[in-house]
Amino acid sequence: MNESPRTLYWLGLSCVGLIIAIYILFPVFWLFLASFKTQAELAQLPISFWPEAPSLEAYKALFSPTHQKGQLLDWPRLIGNSFFIAITSTILVVFFGTLAGYAFARLSFPGRDLILGGLLISRMFQGAALLLPTYRLMSMIGLQDNPIGLVLLYSAFGLPFATWIIASSLREIPRELEESAMMDGASRIQSMVMVVLPLATPALITAAMWHFVGAWSEFAFASILLESNENKTVTIGLASFVELFTLEFQFVGAAATIVALPIMLVFFFGQRYFTRGLLAGAVKG
Amino acid sequence: MILPVVVAVLAFVIGPTYNVATLSLTKIVMGQERGFGTLSNFSALTSDPVFWLVMKNTAIWILGGTLLCVCVGLGVGTFLAVDSKMTSVLRALILLPWVLPDVVTAMAWKWMLHGQVGIIGQTLESTGLTEEAISFLGDPDLVMWTLVVVLIWRKMPLVALILCAAIRSVPDDQMEAARMDGATAFERFRFVVIPNIAFSLTAVTVISMIWITAEFALPWIMTGGGPANASQIMATYIYQQSFEFFNWGVASAMSVINLVMLASIVGLYLYINRRSWASEASE
Numbered sequence: 001m002n003e004s005p006r007t008l009y010w011l012g013l014s015c016v017g018l019i020i021a022i023y024i025l026f027p028v029f030w031l032f033l034a035s036f037k038t039q040a041e042l043a044q045l046p047i048s049f050w051p052e053a054p055s056l057e058a059y060k061a062l063f064s065p066t067h068q069k070g071q072l073l074d075w076p077r078l079i080g081n082s083f084f085i086a087i088t089s090t091i092l093v094v095f096f097g098t099l100a101g102y103a104f105a106r107l108s109f110p111g112r113d114l115i116l117g118g119l120l121i122s123r124m125f126q127g128a129a130l131l132l133p134t135y136r137l138m139s140m141i142g143l144q145d146n147p148i149g150l151v152l153l154y155s156a157f158g159l160p161f162a163t164w165i166i167a168s169s170l171r172e173i174p175r176e177l178e179e180s181a182m183m184d185g186a187s188r189i190q191s192m193v194m195v196v197l198p199l200a201t202p203a204l205i206t207a208a209m210w211h212f213v214g215a216w217s218e219f220a221f222a223s224i225l226l227e228s229n230e231n232k233t234v235t236i237g238l239a240s241f242v243e244l245f246t247l248e249f250q251f252v253g254a255a256a257t258i259v260a261l262p263i264m265l266v267f268f269f270g271q272r273y274f275t276r277g278l279l280a281g282a283v284k285g
Numbered sequence: 286m287i288l289p290v291v292v293a294v295l296a297f298v299i300g301p302t303y304n305v306a307t308l309s310l311t312k313i314v315m316g317q318e319r320g321f322g323t324l325s326n327f328s329a330l331t332s333d334p335v336f337w338l339v340m341k342n343t344a345i346w347i348l349g350g351t352l353l354c355v356c357v358g359l360g361v362g363t364f365l366a367v368d369s370k371m372t373s374v375l376r377a378l379i380l381l382p383w384v385l386p387d388v389v390t391a392m393a394w395k396w397m398l399h400g401q402v403g404i405i406g407q408t409l410e411s412t413g414l415t416e417e418a419i420s421f422l423g424d425p426d427l428v429m430w431t432l433v434v435v436l437i438w439r440k441m442p443l444v445a446l447i448l449c450a451a452i453r454s455v456p457d458d459q460m461e462a463a464r465m466d467g468a469t470a471f472e473r474f475r476f477v478v479i480p481n482i483a484f485s486l487t488a489v490t491v492i493s494m495i496w497i498t499a500e501f502a503l504p505w506i507m508t509g510g511g512p513a514n515a516s517q518i519m520a521t522y523i524y525q526q527s528f529e530f531f532n533w534g535v536a537s538a539m540s541v542i543n544l545v546m547l548a549s550i551v552g553l554y555l556y557i558n559r560r561s562w563a564s565e566a567s568e
Contacts, residue, residue, distance in 0.1 A: 013364075013367065013369065013371070014371060016364055017364070017371045017372065017375055020361060020364070020375060020379070021375060021378065023438070024378060024379055024381055024382060024438075024442070025378070025381070027390070027393040027394055027397060027438070028381070028385065028389070028393055030393065030396070030397060030404060031389070031392060031393040031396060034396065042402060043402060045401075045402065045407070046407065046411060047402060047404055047407050096289040096290055096293075097290070099286040099287070099289070100286055100287040100289070100290040102286060103286035103287045104287065107286075115287065115291065118294075119290065119291075119294060121551060121555075122294050122298045122299070124495050124499075124547065124551050124554075125298060125302065125544065125547055125548075125551075126298065126499060127498065127499030127500075127501060127520060127543070127547070128499070128501045128519065128520035128521075128523045128524055128540070128543065129302075129305065129523065129540035129541075129543040129544045129547070130298070130301045130302065130305070130540075131523060131524060131527060131528075131540075132305060132308070132523070132527045132533060132536050132537055132540060133300070133301030133302070133304035133305040133308065133537075133540075134297065134301050135527070135528075136304060136308075137296075137297075137300060137301060137304065152293075152297070153297055155293060156293035156294060156296060156297035156298065157297065157298075159289075159290045159293050159294065160290070160294060163287075163290050213384055216386065217385075217386030217387060217388070219386070219387055219388050219501075219502040219506070220501045220502055220505075220524070224524075224527075224528055235386055235387075235388045235502075238388045238389070238392060239388050239391075239502075239506050241392070242395075242506060242509075249396050249402075252392050252396065253396075256388075256389045256392050256393065259386055259388065259389055260385055260386065260389045263384055263385060263386060266384075267380070267381065267384050271377050274380055274384065275377075275380070275446070
């Protein structure tokens with residue numbers, strides 16, 4: 001008697017869940033499938049869902065030297081550039097974010113809350129409006145078309161959020177732990193490094209992951225600041241396909257897969273840190 | 286210890302903001318800056334016929350995008366708040382659109398929406414819903430709303446997740462009491478859940494608005510503002526005027542308008558948050 005409405009309920013629930021899952025995953029999956037298709041297959045109608053004869057040609061072409069002539073870009077180099085920029089700026093952000101986070105959590109100085117609040121608000125003002133002045137600033141200090149310029153820029157944009165995540169996690173660590181370490185003769189820096197930071201590791205990982213993902217994905221500032229082909233990043237390389245290939249989506253699919261891969265890896269292995277950072281970030285912008 | 290952070294923010298956020306504000310008041314002739322203290326950039330902007338189109342599109346983008354984002358997010362979030370294995374898997378999965386690079390999102394959708402070989406147009410045609418495959422990004426009447434749909438895909442998951450967390454923290458005894466009083470599922474949602482999540486709902490609306498205002502790469506890569514400026518929004522217009530036409534006066538005037546808009550949304554956000562802090566303190 002009670003069985004059938006219950007079954008119906010679960011069936012309905014599963015259907016909605018399935019629709020949401022398809023809705024979320026399909027666009028990415030579809031682009032991924034395209035990377036294994038051939039040119040002829042992509043242009044044919046009706047559209048074939050699975051690749052008829054999966055091939056790795058698009059990936060080979062992307063990485064082969066013959067494909068770098070003219071306008072096409074050197075993908076191994078782009079990947080190297082992106083890794084350099086994302087990793088270097090992540091290291092800077094975590095290092096300076098930890099210093100500042102510690103100061104905000106432990107020391108009291110005039111205007112502390114005001115500065116912390118100001119940092120958080122500054123994070124909301126990053127967008128198209130700052131493109132032009134940033135470009136002018138970078139050409140003024142000679143860091144235009146230089147990956148170092150982007151490293152500095154991304155670090156500056158990422159620091160407020162990292163500082164905030166780290167500061168709020170340090171605040172939850174009892175002061176007594178540090179104080180007892182200092183009583184045993186450790187200096188402030190020693191107790192910070194040996195006692196406090198190991199406990200704050202989850203926050204450091206959260207900050208590092210979010211920063212890496214953001215820096216790896218960034219498009220707008222990279223596109224205005226990097227001019228020569230050997231300095232460009234993967235997102236610029238992928239975006240340049242807009243004009244280059246109109247129907248050759250196998251290359252777009254392959255390149256998009258390469259751009260998405262590190263993010264997917266970070267995402268799947270760092271799931272809980274992501275949710276943490278996202279919810280934290282949402283509350284304070 | 287906080288010095289590097291403060292210096293970085295001053296140099297790359299406050300500095301440029303100040304710079305673009307002064308630039309918007311400077312007359313620029315042939316790339317040379319001539320004379321400060323003029324509103325000619327703003328008057329040039331308002332007499333630009335594209336400007337009003339940009340304002341209209343930006344309104345669709347920000348208001349339409351935010352509204353849909355919150356509505357869809359509330360629906361999905363309510364669903365995700367149900368306890369089951371499936372929803373817990375979905376709760377983890379749903380962040381994917383949020384962490385993928387803009388460029389990848391733009392490319393995936395651009396291809397799905399392609400006029401000839403796009404799967405969405407083809408599916409609609411083969412199921413007989415439309416007579417021929419629609420070119421979603423090529424049709425000036427459709428393009429703006431198409432972009433909004435992609436924007437929802439990208440930004441909604443976060444809204445859903447936050448609202449899901451808020452719904453899950455609604456006290457059980459209130460729900461139980463409502464159920465005892467014979468409230469239907471809809472009534473429980475309307476009179477118990479909504480008042481409980483009202484603060485999260487307002488906060489998430491304003492935050493979405495800030496994020497959508499700042500979003501640039503998605504519309505730029507998908508349409509570049511085209512066809513014929515039909516999907517030109519503030520962000521893409523600033524980019525185009527600055528780096529394709531080198532029309533720095535107009536670009537900086539537009540940037541200032543954009544910053545003022547952002548500042549008012551941020552102000553609204555601070556105002557809402559202040560009230561919540563006050564209520565926390567009085568409790």
